[in-house]
Amino acid sequence: MDCKQTGEALPANDVTTHRSVLIDGKNLSLRQGTGVASYARSLCDNLMAMGDDVHILYGEDISRYPNPEISFFDVHAKRRIETLPRLVEYVRGILAPPLPWALDFANSPLVSAYSERLPSANMYWNAPGLFDYPRGLLTRGSFASVENVMSATVAHWTYPVPLKLRHAANVYTLHDLVPLKLPDTTLDNKKSYFNLLQRIIEDADLIVTVSTQSKRDIHKTFRIKDEKVVNTYQDVQIPETLLVESEENIAIALRGLYGLEIGNYLLFYGAIEPKKNVGRLIEAYLASGITLPLVIVGKDGWLMERELYLFNRHQKEREPRIIRLEYVTRPQLVYLIRGARGVVFPSLYEGFGLPLVEAMLCGTPLLTSNHGAMKEIAADAALYVDPYDVSAIRDGLRKIVKDGGLRAELVSAGRARATDFSSENYRKRLAAAYGSLKLTT
Structure with a gap:
């Protein structure tokens, strides 16, 4: 731009x-x-x-x-x-x-x-x-x-x-x-x-x-x-060495570090606080029937207890599908972004939203909110949902997981859009x- x-x-x-x-x-x-x-x-x-x-x-x-x-x-x-x-x-x-x-x-x-x-x-x-x-x-x-x-x-x-x-x-x-x-x-x-x-x-x-x-x-x-x-x-800057790393090396790293398979998980990253809408995201994911793991990367923020209520209850299940990582290095985060089937970021409000551009730059399909600056930043390179509507987030998660054609369109549009923030x-x-x-x- x-x-x-x-x-x-x-x-x-x-x-x-x-x-x-x-x-x-x-x-x-x-x-x-x-x-x-x-x-x-x-x-x-x-x-x-x-x-x-x-x-x-x-x-x-x-x-x-x-x-x-x-x-x-x-x-x-x-x-x-x-x-x-x-x-x-x-x-x-x-x-x-x-x-x-x-x-x-x-x-x-x-x-x-x-x-x-x-x-x-x-x-x-x-x-x-x-x-x-x-x-x-x-x-x-x-x-x-x-x-x-x-x-x-x-x-x-x-x-x-x-x-x-x-x-x-x-x-x-x-x-x-x-x-x-x-x-x-x-x-x-x-x-x-x-x-x-x-x-x-x-x-x-x-x-x-x-x-x-x-x-x-x-x-x-x-x-x-x-x-x-x-x-x-x-x-938005990501070192070129991380962007050109082979998928084979990323797959090996994800499997060895986190037990994840490339292309077979959803990723959210950001502070665990009400603005990021993690509570509704977790509720929508659990209600979606999606079997792919949801990976949440982020440190504890303010008022995080209510955001993680369902997560903490879910962890008591025999085979929990939500993985939380409080901290990862910058290279590890880029690997996680590149290996995800989609980055999901239904924040209630952002002034800019770094994860949006980082996902687009990495060639990863993006689901985000139709509030705040998200539509302005991502333009036609994201699937938008109402962040206050759990059912809308649920349906969006299902679509980003199942619709390969949509994902391909979002990846193409995202790479083009990311150049505006060079x-x-x-x-x-x-x-x-x-x-x-x-x-x-």
Whole structure:
């Protein structure tokens, strides 16, 4: 999908504009990845490919004494104030935002091992407790203003945080408005969340979002000029080595790792939470009579107990047909996607929906919801169901399993549709968005 299709104008000379961009590491620092973390990694990779300088700012509770590398990479460390220097930093953080300082990992052999947390960048920075500090600032009517020690011209916050970088253009990505659109599916304080977004919208130089649906929702919920909200979509990257791996090797891996036969299971992946609609999916699957296993990949999320009620009861049967995997590596997930008869993702609402494009890119038939941004993203490359109707999901599952002609059509349409979310197209949209900013030099 190019800029003409999305309605965003591309400045003719902006591709060559050089910027110094700060990206927040709030989600990148998580031990298990999220969709926002994937977005941040992709953003870093693409900005680097566009020739921009990229700085990543973490908020890890670590000290620079004697060596920050020890604490940053020690996943077993207990985070607590235990030395005088850290106590000084902690007290300073109460009074004002912590001052970022450089993390020098140039000679560390761990950088490649922890590439999920350390994507491509020119420099890494840390400000201990940065993303915890601003709690309560909204009640005082102000954001935390972060010192621009890295001399960035743009700060791109990939998640709504009450922070802004001094002497820079501040861009915020709002992926969706799930807490406000589906208030019963999250544990957020909805009033605080609304106030946070309201303040971000007032102060931001630009709001970036990832679908026309999300842009429409933002305009319906908040009073904001149309040109201040830009839909860039996002790119979806799967290493070529995983996409060209032979079916024989995938079949061997699936059988050895999970006892699964290629083409003979259905796959859902995502966090186990109400928005993902796992409870209705399980109910529809159990009512369908399908004998192929349903594989559910995803970590526990909020309010997951009710989503897994039928799953837990089903596990007591002699031969349960539902397999749950809480965590798999990225290569293993790609193997699971490529080996599935279909990816089933009847989410209640998505701002974008990474599994949609990943399934299409892998050449796997897709069943998804007709709500949120799903129809916009998948277009004619998916079988759509009403996510609130268990019988509709049940019938959709039967169709995706039994109708080989339909699956072939979806695979063909999916491969074509996935090209719209290439890195090349994403960089054009990103350049257009950044080109609208007034940058200080």
